[in-house]
Amino acid sequence: MLMLHSYSTPLGTMSALLSEHGLCLLEFDEGTKGLALERAQVERVRGGAPGPGASALGAQLGDELAAYFAGRRRGFGVPLDMVGTPFQREVWRALLEIPYGQTRSYAEQARRIGHPTSVRAVAAANGRNKISIVVPCHRVIGSDGSLTGYGGGLARKRWLLALESSGAAPGRPEPQAQRAG
Incomplete structure (x- = not known):
């Protein structure tokens, strides 16, 4: 249940x-x-x-x-019960390998899972991640370093990346935008 x-x-x-x-x-x-x-x-x-x-x-x-x-935890120990296709779960498991405080491009993520030409499919699977923060899709950025789609909005993504880069909670985020992908 x-x-x-x-x-x-x-x-x-x-x-x-x-x-x-x-x-x-x-x-x-x-x-x-x-x-x-x-x-x-x-x-x-x-x-x-x-x-x-x-x-x-x-x-x-x-x-x-x-x-x-609060900036006192870098990873999560709660067990995961991911609901998605086999490809989506593969992509989400790769997200778990991105270290706290670091980012990875969609292209790099696609290469790491052995699908270097499937950048759009990887991006779509990231967009279907149902376990925000714990499965850190906020750590994936554009190849040019730009912040791209995040289900919770780019203001939240920016805030989470700032938290992880400094280890301290930033100020209040800007108003939220709708999911971009």
């Missing part, structure tokens, strides 16, 4: 869906285009609508998110 948890962060409230196997979805409640579709996909694949209640995994995720946003 899925469980729904909510977390208050400096960038807005985030909702999580957790199965008995791990984290299936973590997204910002506002400014995230496609959240309802992602949630419906997880519910369909993992057995229906989430139920109320607390869970040890939910508490662990809350503690880890709080430490991350």
